[in-house]
Amino acid sequence: MTILGCPMFNRTTRLLVLLCVLGTLGVAPVAADARDDAKQQVEFGIEVAQRGLWREAIYRWERATQIDPTYAAAHNNLAIAYEQDRDLDKARAAYERALELEPGNVFITQNFELFREINERTNRENS
């Protein structure tokens, strides 16, 4: 008998699938729906950013932050796009918001540190 044939496994599997189905049917909190919608925007934004279409990426990630303002990844990505667009004030604000939402996120922290380093250098050279 394989593990898949085990009656115990089947019961567990069915329970997990049931939970997933219930989740998608709206039993999960409304916030999860917003996150899913925002995530779709974030994913599309990543795809277009990887092709160099930063304007479209900005639009997608701005939508994502409007749909779910607590989505740190969307704020992080938006900050990077603003940085690419040389809109430094907006980039800083977006990084700060992302870090406010996820203070311990090493990726966001690293991105923000790199941004600050270049930004400060630019200011130093312009002064």
Next chain:
Amino acid sequence: MNVPIARIVSTLAVAAMATACGGSYYEIPLDTPIRPKLDVSGFERILVAGFISGGSEEVDGNVETTRLLRSQLRSQSDMRVVDTDVLPLVEVATESRATSDPTADGEGPALPEAILEDADLELYEHLFADVEYWQRIGEEYQQPLIVTGTVMFAPQERSGIIQRDQEIYDSLGRRSVVPVRTYMERKGFVLKPRFVFIDGRTGAVLYSENFREEVLYNANQASPALSSYFELMDRLLPSFLSTLSTQTIKGTRVLLQ
């Protein structure tokens, strides 16, 4: 029937774990443009006129710096680089000094025959403030942005305690690296250029910037002066170019899902 369900469950579990660990991430290259320090939009041409240079006799700081900057500007700047002979600035400075103050003989310090120290170079500074001269040069070359200045490239020696890493192996053959302080005599070169940017339309100085770079080698290591000069110029060229044109800093950021 059970197999597809098991696959779905395991996929969901992996996705959940990835989410718990912070989701997927994508490293993406990011080019950050740095705005030029000087607004050169009013200039179509740039003239690297030449430099008052001194220090080592092995390198002609005037000729080498002019040639190097022209070649860099041809590829890194949108302005057309004026191709002409290097201006004899030392002679011009000497004449300009005599003309502006004909009674000065014996009064102020005379211009040195050889420029060996920073103090010698300072005596030529009046040349860059000679608005009429630069205006004339500007008219001659169709009002370019003029790049000039001073270049001091001199040998230097320094001795003292330095710290370096040394490999050691213990009795079991394990390798480790420890910092060791040793006394060393070193020699090398110091490069101190001052770039002066002059408006060829008005003859006025728009901007100037000083740099200092040095390199030191072991005293027993022979390094040609010219290669050290290029090594040091290579370090400061990005800063020089960022005065005139947008420079791009290449980096990466992490996109999160």
